[in-house]
Amino acid sequence: MDFNIYFHSDIPCTFEDQKPSSYLENGSFSQWKNHINGDSNSIIENPLISDYGYLTMGSPAIERGTCNGAPADDINSNIRPSGLGCDMGADEFWKNEHFSVTKFCYIFKRIIY
Numbered sequence: 253m254d255f256n257i258y259f260h261s262d263i264p265c266t267f268e269d270q271k272p273s274s275y276l277e278n279g280s281f282s283q284w285k286n287h288i289n290g291d292s293n294s295i296i297e298n299p300l301i302s303d304y305g306y307l308t309m310g311s312p313a314i315e316r317g318t319c320n321g322a323p324a325d326d327i328n329s330n331i332r333p334s335g336l337g338c339d340m341g342a343d344e345f346w347k348n349e350h351f352s353v354t355k356f357c358y359i360f361k362r363i364i365y
């Protein structure tokens with residue numbers, strides 16, 4: 253598990269593993285990384301996503317993901333990577349695209365069909 257972005261707007265992130273064989277409660281991010289021996293490229297930052305769940309300009313998720321094992325397109329069928337590399341998460345940031353009427357209508361059409 254790696255290249256994740258964790259964020260909570262009201263409280264600091266804590267991590268937990270409820271498996272009896274490897275229990276962790278209220279773990280810090282550092283403790284979590286040690287616990288799972290992973291997430292070395294993951295971050296805790298506000299992902300700056302829009303109301304529709306898309307990355308916005310300046311998001312720390314942009315260019316911070318990996319293309320290794322990532323699908324060739326994002327959640328909207330846009331080709332990834334865009335820019336210098338793959339972004340964290342299901343959305344690939346495309347400048348000037350995410351707030352367009354065309355994109356909104358496309359999403360709406362996908363919902364009703």
Ligand SMILES: [Ca+2]
Pocket residue numbers: 314315333334335336337338339344345
């Ligand atoms: Ca990118």
